[in-house]
């Protein structure tokens with residue numbers, strides 16, 4: 421029965437769209453199921469490491485993504501109090517030569533558009549917006565998913581790509597909480613023309629301070645300026661109006677470099693993201709159901725790799741399903757083997773890097789001194805385990 425049924429992919433975020441595309445390119449029928457009415461509307465920037473470009477090649481969207489990308493000459497960390505440089509990774513020609521692919525920043529809507537347009541161009545992907553996953557039953561030779569409005573969709577297998585608060589994960593792994601770390605984020609995009617001269621840079625810059633940071637970079641041919649302000653707060657779930665949020669921001673960033681205040685003045689404070697991850701787990705599959713991306717291994721943003729990991733997952737999983745010739749249990753076993761340690765390391769190291777970004781007092785001074793001794797090659801060695809990427813399996 422399963423052979424005639426589509427694979428159900430729950431969640432049309434970056435990971436789900438990549439999985440649907442990867443499977444469809446291999447000839448599988450796919451239903452891409454999304455609870456939102458409109459797909460791909462989260463309008464902020466995203467950084468992508470070189471490790472994700474071989475995945476884009478496999479998915480057939482590399483050129484489309486490159487055409488929409490910004491290529492920063494450097495990725496810098498600056499000290500938020502003094503403005504001095506803490507770390508620098510050159511991301512120009514030497515980087516591309518070392519890692520084989522570039523480091524880019526891209527508008528999330530553009531990246532999502534590349535993946536969704538490629539899905540729409542294939543006859544074997546059915547995109548189902550306004551369809552929320554509620555539960556799934558593994559029937560042995562197929563799955564039956566019930567939607568929040570009571571419909572039943574059958575499939576050969578189900579992939580939960582439904583993000584940090586995954587309902588598929590809740591059913592597979594049980595009731596366990598995300599781990600909020602006491603920080604929140606506000607994200608903003610403004611026309612570059614609005615940005616004062618002294619904050620306009622081609623680089624990706626992270627300003628790290630005690631208990632707060634700001635990330636800035638340009639997008640879309642430098643016509644847009646992306647800002648993310650992240651800080652520790654006692655009440656992460658506080659719902660307040662913009663004036664109250666602004667007052668908190670001003671207090672938190674009181675000692676920050678004047679350039680950061682230029683950016684804070686431009687922040688749109690309507691929406692907040694609570695920063696959270698989960699402790700890594702060894703297994704996230706059961707029978708014909710598995711997870712990918714944030715549903716499987718959500719991470720802090722320290723390495724800017726959450727979406728990259730979701731897309732790597734998607735391509736590795738599609739390859740394993742292809743190799744398994746219909747044996748989803750075997751496919752998922754191999755997929756987990758390929759992904760568990762890499763993603764666990766991202767999650768755990770991201771926590772350490774998060775602390776590193778936010779040091780204060782003498783620990784901050786010691787960090788700055790130690791980093792000043794590092795060479796460009798040292799920096800490449802530090803990130804090589806991520807940026808050297810993954811090999812796709814050739815057999816199960």
Ligand SMILES: Cc1cc2nc3c(=O)[nH]c(=O)nc-3n(C[C@H](O)[C@H](O)[C@H](O)COP(=O)(O)OP(=O)(O)OC[C@H]3O[C@@H](n4cnc5c(N)ncnc54)[C@H](O)[C@@H]3O)c2cc1C
Nearest residue numbers: 431433434435455467553582583713714724725726727728
């Ligand atoms: C401030 C910030 C900055 C970041 N910067 C970067 C970066 O620079 N680089 C990077 O690689 N990563 C970055 N990330 C991480 C990245 O955004 C995530 O890791 C990535 O989006 C995960 O993709 P996903 O497809 O697994 O989940 P999501 O993108 O969360 O997609 C999940 C989808 O599932 C849908 N859904 C949820 N529940 C249901 C349901 N019940 N039924 C149907 N559909 C459902 C949702 O509507 C959504 O469309 C950042 C994150 C944040 C918060």
